[in-house]
Amino acid sequence: MVNRPRWTTLNLAALSAATAAARVPRTADLVGRAAAHDGLLHALVLRFPLHGPAERRLLDRAVVLERVGGASWPEVAATLRTSARAAELRYGRAERAFLMEEAFPLRRTPSGGLRRPEFEVLDGPDAHLRTLDGLAPVWAPSPSALLEIDDATWLAGERTALLRMRTALDDRDLPPGADRLDARLAYESRRLACLSWELRTADAHGTPDVALVDEIAEATAECVMLVAVMAGDRDRRPVPADAPAAPGPRIAELASRAVQALEVVDDAERVAGTSLR
Numbered sequence: 537m538v539n540r541p542r543w544t545t546l547n548l549a550a551l552s553a554a555t556a557a558a559r560v561p562r563t564a565d566l567v568g569r570a571a572a573h574d575g576l577l578h579a580l581v582l583r584f585p586l587h588g589p590a591e592r593r594l595l596d597r598a599v600v601l602e603r604v605g606g607a608s609w610p611e612v613a614a615t616l617r618t619s620a621r622a623a624e625l626r627y628g629r630a631e632r633a634f635l636m637e638e639a640f641p642l643r644r645t646p647s648g649g650l651r652r653p654e655f656e657v658l659d660g661p662d663a664h665l666r667t668l669d670g671l672a673p674v675w676a677p678s679p680s681a682l683l684e685i686d687d688a689t690w691l692a693g694e695r696t697a698l699l700r701m702r703t704a705l706d707d708r709d710l711p712p713g714a715d716r717l718d719a720r721l722a723y724e725s726r727r728l729a730c731l732s733w734e735l736r737t738a739d740a741h742g743t744p745d746v747a748l749v750d751e752i753a754e755a756t757a758e759c760v761m762l763v764a765v766m767a768g769d770r771d772r773r774p775v776p777a778d779a780p781a782a783p784g785p786r787i788a789e790l791a792s793r794a795v796q797a798l799e800v801v802d803d804a805e806r807v808a809g810t811s812l813r
Contacts, residue, residue: 541683543661544693545638546573549597549604552634552657554679555664556594558671563594567668570601571679577602577615596630599623603631636711639701640722643713651713687737694730698723721762728755 541547554570557563563583570576577598580586586595602612613623637653645651657664668679685693701723704710710719731752 540662540665540680541685542690544685544690545635545697546604546689546693547683547685548638548658548661549573549601549634550683551661551664551668551679552655553594553597553601554668555657556590556597558668560590560594563591564671567671567679568676568682570598571668571682573601573605577612581615581617596627597634599627600631600634603627604635633711635700636704636714639697639704640711640714640719642715642718642722643711644715644718645713691730691733694726698727698730701726717762717766721759721766724755724758724762728752728759731755 550571550573553573553576554567557566557570557576563580566576566579569579577595580595580598586592599612599616602615603609609620609624612627613620616623618626634655637655637658641653641658643651643653653659665680665683672678701719705716705719705723708716710716731748735748735752
């Protein structure tokens, strides 16, 4: 999409909530409020009780949006008119599921195949955003405009997500089905994109930080190394009976990730005016 929002944890949570609201007729008018992450949970509480799986799903996503936006459990509980402990017990699992799906979307089935993320908007956010924009009344702002975030908000969100991913990797606390090498590549790729953005910003205000340049070189080397290891591992791994005969698509995907990493470092070299390899 042209001029679409940058997909980070915050606006993906907002898109997830807006999509859920669009599917419940009596809350469809709250799509804009959800996309703007502006008091959706409070608006839903005023419409209690919510019945049925679609409405319960919307409530889960509204709580997740509040939490991703920085609300504490006591603050969420005050809106829900319950205790912080009860709120965390009821909605904590939904929050973790969303955060882990967003951080490590690539999951494998027991047979070795790939499965779609639990939260459908994480698999194709652009398509969901186009659908929501098409549903918006002509007098209302499009959800895509409400999902825009400024640079500072984007960078803060990415740093928080990277810390969450690093902690999960260090603690070996990955969600079910997440391969450790896939998870490390997801982390290093996201770190590289974030560092590259920081380098451009720093260069606009003076000489780039040498430590930042070194971090970019390190992240690039990690990405390329992981791609090589994963490609070799895929060639040696026994192929399940229900898996495609040829590993071509997966290898092509890994090669694409390596090329993207090298393109980022090439761009960083131009900005920094030095060689990172």
